[in-house]
Amino acid sequence: MLTIWGRINSHNVKKVVWLAEEIGLPHQRIDMGGQFGFTDAYLAANPNRLIPTIDDDGFVLWESNAILRYLADRYGPEFQPADAQQRAAADKWMDWQFSFADAQRNAFIGLVRKKPEERDENAIAASASAAGKMVAILEAELERQPWLSGKRFGIGDIPMGVYIHTWLTLPIERAERPAVKDWYARLRKREAFDRIAQVPLT
Ligand SMILES: N[C@@H](CCC(=O)N[C@@H](CS)C(=O)NCC(=O)O)C(=O)O
Structure with missing residues (x-):
């Protein structure tokens, strides 16, 4: 299942959650960043100290717009011309x-x-x-x-x-x-x- 790390009040996290929901992709979101801070495991996956990051069955990706392109390419081609x-x-x-x-x-x-x-x-x-x-x-x-x-x-x-x-x-x-x-x-x-x-x- 897709995991999205990042607090939901983040602009960049909102983008990813929005697309996952448009596609109807089952996902879990785990709070990270801001008042939640960062775990060592998170920083090992994304050393930028920024959110969001996703883990899609072992494939880890950060940069929100790269994540949007990846999710659309893999699961939601109807969302890209x-x-x-x-x-x-x-x-x-x-x-x-x-x-x-x-x-x-x-x-x-x-x-x-x-x-x-x-x-x-x-x-x-x-x-x-x-x-x-x-x-x-x-x-x-x-x-x-x-x-x-x-x-x-x-x-x-x-x-x-x-x-x-x-x-x-x-x-x-x-x-x-x-x-x-x-x-x-x-x-x-x-x-x-x-x-x-x-x-x-x-
Ligand atoms: N270019 C990055 C920017 C990420 C970014 O700036 N995220 C902000 C939240 S919108 C962040 O992580 N701030 C630090 C924090 O929340 O602790 C992306 O699009 O993913």
Whole structure:
């Protein structure tokens, strides 16, 4: 059976749990990282001191987006376009998500993890602004096609789905982005994502 290590409030763990549930893959999740710390056995499997890591019947893998690609290749081909160019076009949004995470990080940490008196308001505003500029790029893509994966939902939608949930939840100023909002609403209709999205930001 698939084991997923990582606390469920982690963006990168949410992605993997979401896909496992979309595929209907039996799995167990074991808390690790954050307040749970790391066991020596975990660090032997993933020396990065980061989550998630999976063990699929003895095959150990870390890096959340590599895990998404592996699980889709092995168990959920319907979640990836078959055509190489369509697949690459979807794939780029998975890599782009890491740049978005960098942009949004100070707003997330400042507003969710820090006490009001500890907050660096300038860093939060700069981060919210940088993330907002990137969402304009996402908006343009979602005006052209219904999903980041193309005509159908796929793993290209998962990383940014998790991060846009955070963007829409943080108490920051946001421009109106109707195509992004519509895409997010369609993602929320998927049971697996709706469950993930109900995990409070912490
Ligand atoms: N590129 C890595 C990033 C992993 C990462 O930064 N994970 C965060 C949680 S989202 C982490 O492990 N933080 C330390 C901790 O939770 O203890 C991936 O996608 O798997």
